[in-house]
Amino acid sequence: MDFFSLLYFRFKKVWKSIRLYLAIAGPGLVVMIADNDAGGITTYAATGAKYGYHLIWFLLLLIPVAYYVQEMTVRLGAVTKRGHAEAIFESFGAFWGWFSLIDLMIVDWLTLVTEFVGMTAALSIFGVPAWLTVILVVLLMSVIVLNGRYWTWEKIALGFCLLNLIYIPAAFMVNPSLADIAGQGLIPNLPGGLNNELFFLLMANIGTTIAPWMLFFQQSSVVDKGLQEKDIKMGKLDTFIGSIITVSVAIFIVIVTGTLLNGAPIDDAATAAKMLMKTNHYVGAFMAIGLFNAGLLGAICISLASSWAFGEIFGWAHSLNTKVKEAPWFYISFFITLATAGVIPLIPGAPLVLITLFVQVVAVTLLPAALVFLILLLNDKKTMGEYANTPLQNIVSTTIVVAIIILSTLYGVSALFPNLFQ
Amino acid sequence: MRTFNQFFSKIREINQRYSKPTVEMSRAVKISLAVLRVYLFLLVVLMIYKFITVIKVV
Numbered sequence: 001m002d003f004f005s006l007l008y009f010r011f012k013k014v015w016k017s018i019r020l021y022l023a024i025a026g027p028g029l030v031v032m033i034a035d036n037d038a039g040g041i042t043t044y045a046a047t048g049a050k051y052g053y054h055l056i057w058f059l060l061l062l063i064p065v066a067y068y069v070q071e072m073t074v075r076l077g078a079v080t081k082r083g084h085a086e087a088i089f090e091s092f093g094a095f096w097g098w099f100s101l102i103d104l105m106i107v108d109w110l111t112l113v114t115e116f117v118g119m120t121a122a123l124s125i126f127g128v129p130a131w132l133t134v135i136l137v138v139l140l141m142s143v144i145v146l147n148g149r150y151w152t153w154e155k156i157a158l159g160f161c162l163l164n165l166i167y168i169p170a171a172f173m174v175n176p177s178l179a180d181i182a183g184q185g186l187i188p189n190l191p192g193g194l195n196n197e198l199f200f201l202l203m204a205n206i207g208t209t210i211a212p213w214m215l216f217f218q219q220s221s222v223v224d225k226g227l228q229e230k231d232i233k234m235g236k237l238d239t240f241i242g243s244i245i246t247v248s249v250a251i252f253i254v255i256v257t258g259t260l261l262n263g264a265p266i267d268d269a270a271t272a273a274k275m276l277m278k279t280n281h282y283v284g285a286f287m288a289i290g291l292f293n294a295g296l297l298g299a300i301c302i303s304l305a306s307s308w309a310f311g312e313i314f315g316w317a318h319s320l321n322t323k324v325k326e327a328p329w330f331y332i333s334f335f336i337t338l339a340t341a342g343v344i345p346l347i348p349g350a351p352l353v354l355i356t357l358f359v360q361v362v363a364v365t366l367l368p369a370a371l372v373f374l375i376l377l378l379n380d381k382k383t384m385g386e387y388a389n390t391p392l393q394n395i396v397s398t399t400i401v402v403a404i405i406i407l408s409t410l411y412g413v414s415a416l417f418p419n420l421f422q
Numbered sequence: 423m424r425t426f427n428q429f430f431s432k433i434r435e436i437n438q439r440y441s442k443p444t445v446e447m448s449r450a451v452k453i454s455l456a457v458l459r460v461y462l463f464l465l466v467v468l469m470i471y472k473f474i475t476v477i478k479v480v
């Protein structure tokens with residue numbers, strides 16, 4: 001075989017792999033990028049404003065953490081063809097099933113409220129009233145979901161994922177010092193020592209990287225897309241690329257606020273956007289657009305995670321490939337979850353701070369259980385066969401899960417009792 | 423009333439369908455579930471304590 005034939009053969013082989021990846025890509029990318037939701041953007045903006053570039057190394061550590069947890073849902077979904085809620089019901093019985101399902105409903109609904117808070121705050125910067133934002137979002141999301149095809153929904157969601165990359169040009173526009181980023185951000189350090197404030201922010205970053213709805217969403221998404229065991233390799237690659245993108249976006253947000261707002265007190269991303277507008281109008285506008293998009297993407301995935309889980313357990317048709325007539329309860333539950341959460345930020349004097357606090361605390365009750373069930377299910381050789389966890393995978397995933405449980409518990413407890421660790 | 427009855431009969435049906443866990447109850451699974459129960463119990467106690475102290479302040 002001559003050189004050009006070999007080159008052509010290699011090119012065809014690579015092109016075939018790329019086409020296969022593009023066909024399978026979706027659940028991993030969407031879930032990982034949606035992980036940078038409104039709450040996540042606030043956390044990263046606050047991290048950059050408070051500690052500059054100093055915690056970039058810590059964010060990089062979250063790539064394997066997010067990947068190892070989420071790739072397990074790909075294997076579980078592709079092998080069992082069941083969502084996470086159904087898998088828990090079937091494997092651990094009704095008690096643990098109801099506990100997970102009810103907890104998931106509460107966490108998802110509360111998180112949805114925070115997404116709407118983020119979206120209304122973001123568009124209020126451009127003079128859009130909150131009620132109009134809520135109506136537009138509910139309409140837009142209904143149109144996206146009601147098209148009757150998973151494929152179309154996924155491609156639209158991937159379009160919103162692309163918009164999440166808006167923080168990358170924003171970071172270049174603030175002209176950060178590459179030497180400072182490398183010097184301060186890539187060498188592990190704890191600025192000012194490990195005090196209560198730093199510890200809380202580190203835990204918040206972990207909490208926003210691994211959320212309970214992500215496990216339920218990705219597994220149901222893998223099932224709805226119809227991924228098979230042969231697709232697991234590409235599904236894992238999809239998740240890995242997604243975890244790199246999500247952390248990269250987080251780092252670019254840290255660079256933006258670390259460069260322009262270093263030392264400024266940031267309580268939420270909308271405040272950061274307003275402050276950025278005073279320094280650089282376009283960067284501030286990018287921050288606001290990114291915040292709205294993050295809230296929208298989060299809301300799309302979270303509301304679907306709930307509807308899928310409900311459908312799995314109640315035996316309703318629960319696929320995006322079905323029309324409203326074929327799966328009325330699936331779409332009704334989606335719409336009710338969305339609309340009721342959207343109304344809350346419009347109520348004058350609604351306890352939004354309390355809701356944010358509740359999200360953190362209730363998530364702490366669900367996340368450890370969901371993660372423990374995930375590992376136990378991945379060790380069920382009878383069901384998983386060759387796709388069960390290997391001893392090495394068990395060591396890595398168990399270490400990550402135990403660390404997440406300890407840190408998220410401390411995060412939840414410190415949210416309940418803010419003075420406990422001072 | 424009929425809707426409520428249908429709903430509760432559905433719940434009963436689900437409970438019956440998933441009454442027996444299918445996962446092999448090995449020692450590791452049993453220990454994990456027991457630890458999870460204790461963990462969640464402690465968390466609920468903490469939340470109730472917080473709720474009572476908040477109510478007292480109000």
